[in-house]
Amino acid sequence: MIAVTDLEKVYRQPNREIRALDGVTLQVPDDSVHGVIGQSGAGKSTLVRCIALLDRPTSGTVEINGADLTAVRAAELRKARRRLGLVFQHANLFDSRTIAGNVTYPLELAGVGRAERAAKASELLGLVGLGDAGQAFPAQLSGGQRQRVGIARALATDPDVLLCDEPTSALDPKTTGEILDLIGALKARLGLAVLIITHEMTVVKRICDSVSLLQTGRVMESGSLVDVVGRFGSRLSELLLALPPTADHAPDGGPTVEVLDTVRPGDAAALTLAGHELGTDLPVLAGTVETLAGVTFQRHRVLVPAPLDADQAVAALRRHGAQAAVTGAAA
Numbered sequence: 001m002i003a004v005t006d007l008e009k010v011y012r013q014p015n016r017e018i019r020a021l022d023g024v025t026l027q028v029p030d031d032s033v034h035g036v037i038g039q040s041g042a043g044k045s046t047l048v049r050c051i052a053l054l055d056r057p058t059s060g061t062v063e064i065n066g067a068d069l070t071a072v073r074a075a076e077l078r079k080a081r082r083r084l085g086l087v088f089q090h091a092n093l094f095d096s097r098t099i100a101g102n103v104t105y106p107l108e109l110a111g112v113g114r115a116e117r118a119a120k121a122s123e124l125l126g127l128v129g130l131g132d133a134g135q136a137f138p139a140q141l142s143g144g145q146r147q148r149v150g151i152a153r154a155l156a157t158d159p160d161v162l163l164c165d166e167p168t169s170a171l172d173p174k175t176t177g178e179i180l181d182l183i184g185a186l187k188a189r190l191g192l193a194v195l196i197i198t199h200e201m202t203v204v205k206r207i208c209d210s211v212s213l214l215q216t217g218r219v220m221e222s223g224s225l226v227d228v229v230g231r232f233g234s235r236l237s238e239l240l241l242a243l244p245p246t247a248d249h250a251p252d253g254g255p256t257v258e259v260l261d262t263v264r265p266g267d268a269a270a271l272t273l274a275g276h277e278l279g280t281d282l283p284v285l286a287g288t289v290e291t292l293a294g295v296t297f298q299r300h301r302v303l304v305p306a307p308l309d310a311d312q313a314v315a316a317l318r319r320h321g322a323q324a325a326v327t328g329a330a331a
């Protein structure tokens with residue numbers, strides 16, 4: 001379990017202060033993945049560095065399984081950090097070490113003996129699907145394989161927590177999927193609390209149980225994936241259930257309505273039901289569908305045909321359980 005409370009990080013420079021984290025509070029339970037998204041400069045990497053105490057927070061606390069890392073004295077920090085595994089965009093492997101030697105580097109630092117290290121390397125490399133690569137060198141591996149080595153190395157000290165800063169940003173979509181599936185499988189197998197920083201919505205949708213939107217060092221929105229996507233009009237809902245770009249107005253300038261419908265198995269969509277009630281179809285200008293944690297979300301922008309007015313359409317959609325709002329007024 002990761003519990004970050006009121007975390008602040010201020011970088012002081014001669015002529016100004018940068019408040020990179022401005023009161024961040026979030027929790028990541030064991031056996032779950034929390035995503036943090038936000039624009040460049042939002043403070044995402046600072047958050048990871050402060051949780052790992054690679055950078056000292058200005059104030060606030062970072063608890064791992066109830067123990068406050070910010071209260072640990074410098075001399076004991078190295079030991080405390082073994083509870084955290086870190087994965088970055090690039091694995092940054094030592095080219096002159098074998099893969100096994102890279103994986104067990106943290107154990108070497110911790111003074112673990114050779115035989116134990118060798119056993120751990122083979123266990124971890126098996127876990128990440130590189131059982132045969134122990135004696136190879138980094139130059140012989142693909143980007144995805146190198147990231148698997150980076151993940152194995154992050155797990156060398158048997159951490160409870162995995163912090164991943166853009167772990168798939170340098171990978172192609174197929175390899176990204178494979179690495180995310182690996183992180184998901186390791187999370188379940190080892191009961192890890194995983195924090196993953198990303199700018200890719202596909203990453204959030206594929207692996208995260210919950211997500212936060214960070215903006216200028218503050219958590220603007222946060223919640224389970226199903227909750228945030230279901231919050232009609234919220235930024236996270238719009239990012240995770242994005243409509244393809246179309247004009248906000250109907251081609252003929254008529255009114256348009258935006259609809260967010262949560263469709264459970266066996267249910268009919270509100271759009272269909274509202275159409276029946278109104279005695280006319282509401283033509284779809286743009287639409288998107290996502291199934292997240294077993295719940296299907298449909299977001300549509302629809303045209304309101306004359307002589308119907310937009311408020312009538314919105315009311316009918318709401319009566320059938322959808323969230324709806326007028327987005328384009330009549331010309």
Ligand SMILES: Nc1ncnc2c1ncn2[C@@H]1O[C@H](COP(=O)(O)OP(=O)(O)OP(=O)(O)O)[C@@H](O)[C@H]1O
Pocket residue numbers: 011018019020038039040041042043044045046047
């Ligand atoms: N060591 C530092 N000294 C001074 N300012 C810093 C330092 N590290 C980060 N910052 C500033 O803090 C803010 C947050 O930076 P951070 O690297 O956390 O952003 P980010 O969300 O990870 O961005 P990106 O998506 O580009 O990786 C930025 O304004 C950055 O310039």
Ligand SMILES: [Mg+2]
Pocket residue numbers: 044045046
């Ligand atoms: Mg960053």
